Amino acid sequence: MTDRAADAAGAADATEAWEPSALELERRLTRKRASRRSVLIALVSTVAFAAIAGWLVLSSPGWADVQQAFFNPEVAKDSFPKILEGLWLNIRVLFFATIAVAVVATLLAVMRSLRGPVWFPLRALATGYTDLFRGLPVLIVLYLVGFGIPALNPENRISVAVLGTIGITLCYSAYVAEVLRAGMEAVHPSQRIAARSLGLSHAKTLRLVVIPQALRKVVPALMNDFVSMQKDVGLISVLGAVDAVRAAQIATASTYNFTPYVVAGLLFVAMSFPMIRLTDHVSARMAKREQIGGTV
Amino acid sequence: MSVLELHGVHKLFGDNHVLKGVDLDVDEHEVVVVIGASGSGKSTLMRTINLIERVDDGRILLSGDDITDPAVDVDKVRARIGVVFQHFNLFPHMRVIDNVTLAARKVHGTPADVARDRAVGLLEKFGLGEKVEDYPDRLSGGQQQRVAIVRAILTDPELLLLDEITSALDPMLVGEVLDLVRDLKAQGSTMLMATHEMSFARSVADRIVFMHGGRPLEVGTPEQIFGDPQHPETREFLARITHR
Ligand SMILES: Nc1ncnc2c1ncn2[C@@H]1O[C@H](COP(=O)(O)OP(=O)(O)OP(=O)(O)O)[C@@H](O)[C@H]1O
Numbered sequence A: 001m002t003d004r005a006a007d008a009a010g011a012a013d014a015t016e017a018w019e020p021s022a023l024e025l026e027r028r029l030t031r032k033r034a035s036r037r038s039v040l041i042a043l044v045s046t047v048a049f050a051a052i053a054g055w056l057v058l059s060s061p062g063w064a065d066v067q068q069a070f071f072n073p074e075v076a077k078d079s080f081p082k083i084l085e086g087l088w089l090n091i092r093v094l095f096f097a098t099i100a101v102a103v104v105a106t107l108l109a110v111m112r113s114l115r116g117p118v119w120f121p122l123r124a125l126a127t128g129y130t131d132l133f134r135g136l137p138v139l140i141v142l143y144l145v146g147f148g149i150p151a152l153n154p155e156n157r158i159s160v161a162v163l164g165t166i167g168i169t170l171c172y173s174a175y176v177a178e179v180l181r182a183g184m185e186a187v188h189p190s191q192r193i194a195a196r197s198l199g200l201s202h203a204k205t206l207r208l209v210v211i212p213q214a215l216r217k218v219v220p221a222l223m224n225d226f227v228s229m230q231k232d233v234g235l236i237s238v239l240g241a242v243d244a245v246r247a248a249q250i251a252t253a254s255t256y257n258f259t260p261y262v263v264a265g266l267l268f269v270a271m272s273f274p275m276i277r278l279t280d281h282v283s284a285r286m287a288k289r290e291q292i293g294g295t296v
Numbered sequence B: 001m002s003v004l005e006l007h008g009v010h011k012l013f014g015d016n017h018v019l020k021g022v023d024l025d026v027d028e029h030e031v032v033v034v035i036g037a038s039g040s041g042k043s044t045l046m047r048t049i050n051l052i053e054r055v056d057d058g059r060i061l062l063s064g065d066d067i068t069d070p071a072v073d074v075d076k077v078r079a080r081i082g083v084v085f086q087h088f089n090l091f092p093h094m095r096v097i098d099n100v101t102l103a104a105r106k107v108h109g110t111p112a113d114v115a116r117d118r119a120v121g122l123l124e125k126f127g128l129g130e131k132v133e134d135y136p137d138r139l140s141g142g143q144q145q146r147v148a149i150v151r152a153i154l155t156d157p158e159l160l161l162l163d164e165i166t167s168a169l170d171p172m173l174v175g176e177v178l179d180l181v182r183d184l185k186a187q188g189s190t191m192l193m194a195t196h197e198m199s200f201a202r203s204v205a206d207r208i209v210f211m212h213g214g215r216p217l218e219v220g221t222p223e224q225i226f227g228d229p230q231h232p233e234t235r236e237f238l239a240r241i242t243h244r
């Protein structure tokens, strides 16, 4: 008996010092080669594609005029500082609107999830709100808030940037609340039952069990709404706020050249790019965790 | 001829060396039952065979083909293996008949009416004739698990992997699932299964594999393993599991 135990221990020792076999090393090499080959193919095909597309554009007859009107380096350089200054306003609006949307949307989603007849008015209010503001064009809301509120009390002027932030918040809270609510409903009912049967109240069940799981489910959708909001803050220019879009408009009016719009557009794209990549990354990571390590 | 051969299979999750050189073979029409403590790597073993986990070393042969070769088409390999897990994993948006015939129709290219006839025949044989058109949520756990088994065998896989197919079931329902497995054995299916049901393992297995310390510590007929275990670890495991 002691012999056998020693045997087993010896065998265990042998595996502690496990080294990949020649077969496994060969397999790893094959996999590495295959992945290197796919990278190479992607690279070659991308370069070829870009070359063809570039050649088609540059050799087309109208290109010189197009470049003059939309991609004029001189105009771009002159208008850039003002547009960047304007973008800083957009970023500040985005920052405050994001915080406001997070708070308002969570409140709306929770209001809509309240059970029981006592809460009917709140529930109806939240439902009515989301229905209304999801249907209203953002521009109309901005006009109503941005021009309507100042018209009510002309003495005491609120800055258009603040009014724009309010308008954006009103609209986006409705979208985000719906996303959150869908996430809360996607949490399996057995999770609620499990939490309630542990004695957690409805509020605690929501806060500790349902909302954390719901958030995890809707992170990609929320990030998508954020990207969308990132560009919609450019709409506050209609109220006269000198943001990136408005700065581009002013520059265009004085030069009769459309390059400033292109500059502003590219800046918005550049601003949203990190968030778009992050969204992809987070979604991929969550998908991986869902399938617990396996390669399916 | 061996349907399944494992040669020196290793699997690591980070530093956790779960399979430490597993050698194992399963012959045609043979039923091999894997037993062992929780966490001993039974499920991991099944998942490497089904290519859901990639082995870190060693070789797995399915009817002589090396399925751990990086060049193999994993979908083709998986189509040759039937799998049933602990949780039924039926698709809730499909009726029983669609669940059961999905792989036949969409992977193997069997004409829908042929697949349907075969599925209905099997479902009737296993007492599920009434449920053909129902959705999975209308079935009991035991019925769902039997549907999952029918789904796995419909395409005549070379090998059937069954991982603790009764452990999510009520004791009342275990029997009906195990009876189905006995029927499959009688028909000559080749099976590798992991289970904690020792009495069932004893009655259905041609060979028992006791997993311990990352490899099969002891392999033998049910009489040998249950009647006269050679290793102290095997004895200890059996004593613990049978004297609960
Ligand atoms: N995807 C994974 N990532 C990391 N570790 C894992 C993963 N899957 C399994 N393990 C680890 O591998 C070991 C073996 O797990 P496995 O599920 O194979 O055990 P088991 O024998 O099937 O146990 P049980 O009888 O409880 O089902 C455990 O230590 C487990 O923590």
Ligand SMILES: [Mg+2]
Residues within 6 Å of the ligand: B042, B043, B044, B163, B164
């Ligand atoms: Mg397991």
